[in-house]
Amino acid sequence: MTETGISRSGKFKVPRVVISAVLLAILFAFYITIQPRGFSTYVMTIWSNQGLLLALAAIAQFFVVLVRGIDLSVGPMIALTNVAASHLLSGSLGEVALGVLLVMIVGTGCGLLNGLAVVVGRIPPIVATLALGSLYSGVALLLRPTPGGDIDETLSDALTYDVYGVPTALIALAIILVLVAIPLRRSRFGMSLYAIGSSRDASVMTGIRVPQVTLAAYALGGFFASLAGLYISMLTLTGDPNIGPSYTLNSIAAVVIGGVALSGGVGSPLGAALGAFILKTISALMFFSNLPPLAQPFFEGAILAIAIALGSLGMLRVRSRLERFL
Amino acid sequence: MTSLVEFSAVSKTYGGIPALTDVSLTIEAGAVHAILGENGAGKSTLMKLLAGVITPNGGTIKVDGVERHFATPRDATALGIVCMFQELSLMPHLTVRDNLLLGDGGPMLRLIRGAAVKAVRASLDSVGGSHIGLSSLVSELPLADRQLVEIAKAIHRRPRLLILDEATAALTAERVETVFAVIRKLRDEGCAILFISHRMYEIDAVADRVSVFRNGRHVETFAAGTRNRDEMIGLMVGQPLTELFPPRVAGPAMSVAPLLSGRGLSWERGLDAVDFDVRPGEIIGLGGLDGQGQQYLMHAVFGVLKGVQGTLTLDGKPLGGVTPRRAKAPGVDIALVPEDRKTEGLILDMSIGENLSLAGLSRKPYGLTKAAGPADVAVARLTERLEIKLKSLDDPVKVLSGGNQQKVVLAKWLALSPRCLLLMDPTRGIDVRTKAQIYRLLQELAGEGLAIILQSTDYEELIHLCHRIYVFYRGRVVREMSGDEVTPDALIAAALNAHSNTAST
Amino acid sequence: MSTTSSSTTGTGRMASWGVDRSVVILLVASVVVLAGAALESPGVLSVNYLLQQLQIAAIVGILATGAMLVILLGQIDLSVPLTITGTAILATSLAGSGNPTLAFIAIPAGLAGGLLIGAVNGLGVAIFRIPAMVWTLAVNAMLLGITVFYTSGAKPAGAPPSLMVFLARERTVGIPNAFLLWLVVGALVLFMLRRTVFGNYIYALGQSPRALFLAGAPVERIIVGVFALAGLLSSLGGLLLVGYANQAYQGMGDSYLMPVIAAVVLGGTSIFGGSGNYSGTFMGAIFITLLASVLSLMQVPDALRQMVFGGIILAMLLIDRARRTP
Amino acid sequence: DTYKPECFSPAKDNQKTIQYDAKKGPYKIALVNGYVGNDWRITAIQSAKAWGARPDNAKQLSEFKVISVGNDSAAQIAAIDNYIAAGYDAIVINAVNPTAFDAVVKRAQRAGVVLVTFDNVLDSDKIVQVNEDQFDLGRMKAQAVVDGIKAAKGDVKGQVLEISGLPGNSVDRDNHEGMHSVLDQYKDLKVVQVVGNWDAGTAEKGTADAIATNGNFDGVMVQEGAIGALHAMQAAKHPVVPIGVDAGNGTRQLAVEGKYPGITAAQAPAMSALALEAAVVLLNGKALPQKVFLPIPNKNNADLVSGKDYFPDLPPNFYTTTGYPQCFPVFTPQELLGQDAQNAE
Ligand SMILES: Nc1ncnc2c1ncn2[C@@H]1O[C@H](COP(=O)(O)OP(=O)(O)OP(=O)(O)O)[C@@H](O)[C@H]1O
Ligand SMILES: Nc1ncnc2c1ncn2[C@@H]1O[C@H](COP(=O)(O)OP(=O)(O)OP(=O)(O)O)[C@@H](O)[C@H]1O
Ligand SMILES: O[C@@H]1[C@@H](O)[C@H](O)OC[C@H]1O
Ligand SMILES: [Mg+2]
Ligand SMILES: [Mg+2]
Secondary structure (H helix, E strand, O other): OOOOOEOOOOOEOOOHHHHHHHHHHHHHHHHHHHOOOOOOHHHHHHHHHHHHHHHHHHHHHHHHHHOOOOOOOHHHHHHHHHHHHHHHOOOOHHHHHHHHHHHHHHHHHHHHHHHHHHHOOOOOHHHHHHHHHHHHHHHHHHHOOOOEOOOOHHHHHHHHOEEOOEEHHHHHHHHHHHHHHHHHHHEHHHHHHHHHHHOHHHHHHHOOOHHHHHHHHHHHHHHHHHHHHHHHHHHHOOEOOOOOHHHHHHHHHHHHHOOOOOOOOOOOHHHHHHHHHHHHHHHHHHHHOOOOHHHHHHHHHHHHHHHHHHHOOHHHHOOEHHHHHO | OOEEEEEEEEEEEEOOEEEEEEEEEEEEOOOEEEEEEOOOOOHHHHHHHHHOOOOOOEEEEEEOOEEOOOOOHHHHHHOOEEEEOOOOOOOOOOEHHHHHHHHOOOOOOOEOOHHHHHHHHHHHHHOOOOOOOOOOEHHHOOHHHHHHHHHHHHHHOOOOEEEEEOOOOOOOHHHHHHHHHHHHHHHHOOOEEEEEOOOHHHHHHHOOEEEEEEOOEEEEEEEOOOOOHHHHHHHHHOOOOOOOOOOOOOOOOOOOOOOEEEEEEEEOOOEEEEEEEEOOOOEEEEEEOOOOOHHHHHHHHOOOEOOOEEEEEEOOEEOOOOOHHHHOOOOOOEEEEOOOHHHHHOOOOOEHHHHHHHHHHHHOOOOOEOOOOHHHHHHHHHHHHOOOOOOOOOOEHHHOOHHHHHHHHHHHHHOOOOOEEEEEOOOOOOOHHHHHHHHHHHHHHHHOOOEEEEEOOOHHHHHHHOOEEEEEEOOEEEEEEEHHHOOHHHHHHHHHHHHHHHHHO | OOOOOOOOOOOOOOOOOOOOHHHHHHHHHHHHHHHHHHHHOHHHHOHHHHHHHHHHHHHHHHHHHHHHHHHHOOOOOOOHHHHHHHHHHHHHHHHOOOOHHHHHOHHHHHHHHHHHHHHHHHHHHHOOOOOHHHHHHHHHHHHHHHHHHHHOOOOOOOOOOHHHHHHHHOEEOOEEHHHHHHHHHHHHHHHHHHHEHHHHHHHHHHHOHHHHHHOOOOHHHHHHHHHHHHHHHHHHHHHHHHHHHOOOOOOOOHHHHHHHHHHHHHOOOOOOOOOOOHHHHHHHHHHHHHHHHHHHHOOOOHHHHHHHHHHHHHHHHHHHHHHHOO | OOOOOOOOOEOOOOOOEEOOOOOOOOEEEEEEEOOOOOHHHHHHHHHHHHHHHOHHHHOOEEEEEEEEOOOOHHHHHHHHHHHHHOOOOEEEEEOOOOOOOHHHHHHHHHHOOEEEEEOOOOOOOOOEEEEEOHHHHHHHHHHHHHHHHHHHHOOOOEEEEEEEOOOOOHHHHHHHHHHHHHHOOOOOEEEEEEEOOOOHHHHHHHHHHHHHHHOOOOEEEEOOOHHHHHHHHHHOOOOOOOEEEOOEHHHHHHHHHOOOOEEEEOOOOOHHHHHHHHHHHHHOOOOEEOEEEEOOOEEEHHHOOEOOOEOOOOOOOOEOOOOOOOOOOOOOHHHHHHOOOOOOO
16 A cells, blocks of 8 residues: 555656656646647636546446455446436435435435446356446436436535636645545554455455445445536536446546556555546547547547556566566 | 453354354464364364455354454454454565555554654564565565565554464475574463464474364364474374375486486576486485575476576486477476465366366367367376365366375476476365375385476475485575485575675685 | 456366356347237238348447457447548449459458457557557547548448349348358357367466466457458448438447447357357347337337437346356 | 527517627637537538638637537536636537536636537526527437428327437437427337437448348438438338438438438537627627527428538538528638538638
């Protein structure tokens, strides 16, 4: 879980998060340069809003991937909570607050259900979340066959603009990351999440309550998916049952770009968030690049592929071929 | 002495097949209790019952005189019973600090404080791990250090009963001594220790009491020192064993041209200008403290490593660009029995037959049908020659005992009629009887002209089997020994001397 | 709770020709689905309806065959949608080019395209050791970009190769040609898996790449080979689809990814690799096709359809689990 | 007193007019399209460009960008936000979701950016919508089918196939509701709905599947992509039944060749050009009705005239309705085909 450190050969290894951060900084600088308006609060704000949304989805994915799972229901959970929000997030302040809570409960509940299917039902995560995701999409469509509904605008304004020139989305992300990082690194619960991803058998032998902690990881995934669902509601002021699909795969891509190992036990929420912002910056960059628009999807894909391949370049440097088959 | 744990008439079956039958045994505080037995005798089963990994089918287990039923390892830990399996309980991607902290089972959500970290450091230091950094990742530690962390982790929980199931199997003599010191200290503080090892000299060194198991039954318990080695082996095997090591056979003359030679072999992470030769019919040993580059040399020769400098010559001709695939190709004919038979040597869920034919598959017309070829005929002969005990070739290989699994690995390679055989700690965790069989086999193979390189953590087997021994330190060969020079003391001294010599420069 | 032994199926006999439990469950489930539908509309029991389903199942089945090979390695191929679409567009534009030479090579070119895409997937996984889930996703994104660019985002021009129309739509002695083609493909793959060295390697690699590498097997080549073969099969499925739909169209592959994976998994192939029987995949494809057809026949609203689809897959996996673990 | 009322005619239920402060040209305008997978959309993009290429209009534009984001509302919001941030004067939107843009509309207004929406319009009364009555379009197609069934059977019963469009978009919703406003009156009529995504390929596969599972139909309605549906019917040797379908060149040819009774009706892809013009007009400071409804180009199949309503010598993917003569000279095929289908500047 500490990604820094001196490797055995004595050479200093650059922490994975730093690589992601530098990559993001470079991409962002590019973006600002070719953005016709240059750097402005508004440009920052919309960049942050778009980034936060995917970052929340990526953090949702992170918790599940951390315990060596995968959550293909992130998108459907986002859609379902978004739809739920469109039914619940209007009215008086109290009603809206209650609505937010209920939406979080819906998301956490979905995550818990995923966890139960995996832990109790012992179905491999990839298929369990695939099947349950289909269920959640169905419920979302049932609750709102076509887009619509009402979302409280004051709340939306508060969360999608800026405070003294600093985008609220960035502030929110910073708070979330700090709140998550501390217990994750410094409590036994947090370390247990890493432990389970690193070696399930060893965790059992160590006396960690593996089933409970794994369940909690899935529930946390659902919780963060609900935050993404809420934030999408803030951005769109509507409930849309079809909003989900791109988030599932993009959350996985973000997590990988951010240095979270799909094999579990490695990575951080900060990494996941950085991965999300990298992806979003790439697509924003495409926008103002002078590439022919029809060629943009290809370059977006190609850059994604290159970013992923770069992350894996280490494999070519591996000196012992056995390390490739850990 | 007070009895801490009491087994009465405990039985355990796996799918109807008995693993432990009607075992009664008491374990006393303040003593090191060794459990002896062949592979499959039920030693690990006994430990797993105590550790709450499995539950008995019959009989009772009392702790402090109270009958207990453990559902999970947590229940056992709560009573101060701590188990050390072979590397099972370390989380590779976590730091040493976190591995140790997680074991002590505090409240889930409270934040860890500095005092807890200090305690971790102290535990690690007390087992001789002061050179290990708390923030190193376990996956980056050499095997021996991992083992120390494992031990520290067990001790960190302040056990009342510490179980070591072959926990020293990967350690060389010097490190074992460190562990023993810890064990003795714990014992003197009143802790009970259950100790399992297949190395007789370790039992001699550390045990206070010895219990022998055979075929899942408790045969006898006696005070250490009241039986000699042969008697103990007799109890384990059920009949007297003539000899563990076959009589020495002289190696080929130095004038015989080497089959395989290495010159100036270097590899950035652990080999430094190593020269070696091995002749047909010769058994050479790689000794020294563990993790000094012996394993890397094996991997370098078999083409596992990338970027190895220096030259390898086979039959006097240079051999370049080796990969495992090329190493085993006809004309080169090198075979490797890897270090960890469960993840490297075998595919546990596949059948014995499939495992036996795995290396030889490439000898079939590529990609075409699996019809029997010469290698398969050889496999059939070898299962007999190696006396592999199996019910059916279609059973998964994981149902075999450790010794028989190792024989499968050997047979799979011998079927290709290699000219050079690389063996990485081939008898680790294997019982005396099987060891003796393997030793005899190796000597026969050498007699037939096979060149053998044997890396081992067991100094006895290096001494008794090898014609020449290269002693490693920090990736270099620091000493070459042969003939009568090779005695236990000389070998250990060489490894340690190398240590102090190099350390002082 | 057994924790120390990681035994998954309890049997190491992967090389048996035997019909396993998944097939029986799927057979029963198919009969139940048909019987249930027959209460509503007895027409589903007509020979013609059933043959029609076999025709559609053939497309799913051929795609599932490729997916199964990859899953046997413990990997997954998410580039299936655009492999289908991309190679379909390639073949139709050649076939409709008006140039007889180009039209003649339309089918081989489409298949070669699939092989090539698969090889690219395999190289990323084998050489860079990028998790297939991410790499194939990136490849999919690039392919999407290429097809968008090539077709200007519109309906691709061209015509279906007449052979594909014949294979996908016509019948021979009353049996859909597509189904016959599937039988041939299935038999070849079954033979490969059971009787060839390559087949043995595939299972072994799924179980333990490390041990297989140390046994001196060409691990990288096997991985690339399997992905290439899977790409080939995806493109064959795509070409059949072209014949059936009479054209190539954007997004034609999108709706196949999930059902295909579901078919393989319901068929008892372990998502972790190393075990699975082709008979299971075969029945899985038929069951999934029947289920989809019956749901649409009964005009179940989309919302409910998704829920039923997810729910049934989940239920069947749970039944299967419950039977496997006493 | 709105601009060119004979062209920008208000919908029956239009409530208000919209006018902004005049800005000095030339303007930076972006067209943000969602889905692009069919001929209609391609022609729409070509039409917008063709309009921009006419010399009088070109003078008004300093920059004109067209982008298609796919059927993803978050991506479309991101695109619009990006253009707002980049200081565009007006943004023309064919929206993938009618309700998801309220927040963006607000952001645009704060930034002083003029928004115009067309085809799949936003459910918003704060910006100008350029469309035709999509509900009525659906109603018209269903009515023609029902009438056809009654003419053939004397009674409206049996089963009909409805190939709907891209879920979540407003045109799909309104067409569907329009169709059902007719169909739901007949208790003995079973409606089998298949999602066709406005795409000929999907429609063809969907029709083939539907015939395979349900047997023959007594009438077929297609929002868009009827070429595929008609092909599938031919392949399945489906009898000729009344249809209510789109007005692509290929569809009309097939309808005439197959002697299908019913109606071909659509909207002109040139609607995009009109929306672009609306944006320029608004930037000029002139007023427009908030909700503009254009007439629905439609023709009974029996009345289709070769060379006037459809063109056997032009490709099937050509769209028969190329403009609104009451607004500006109809685009010639050459003018449209001269524009690359690329979404470029
Ligand atoms: N999980 C299991 N399933 C089935 N049989 C098992 C299982 N574990 C152990 N056995 C069987 O129980 C018997 C006792 O095994 P155990 O592991 O206790 O032997 P051991 O004395 O520890 O051997 P070794 O010296 O190889 O470690 C053996 O016959 C073994 O095959
Ligand atoms: N799932 C299983 N089914 C049947 N037998 C098993 C199973 N798991 C383990 N065994 C048996 O239990 C024995 C003991 O297992 P264990 O894990 O202790 O291996 P081992 O033989 O001691 O090898 P090692 O030297 O690695 O300790 C094995 O030899 C094997 O015979
Ligand atoms: O409005 C529809 C348009 O958006 C779609 O692309 O094609 C068909 C039209 O009816
Ligand atoms: Mg054991
Ligand atoms: Mg053992």
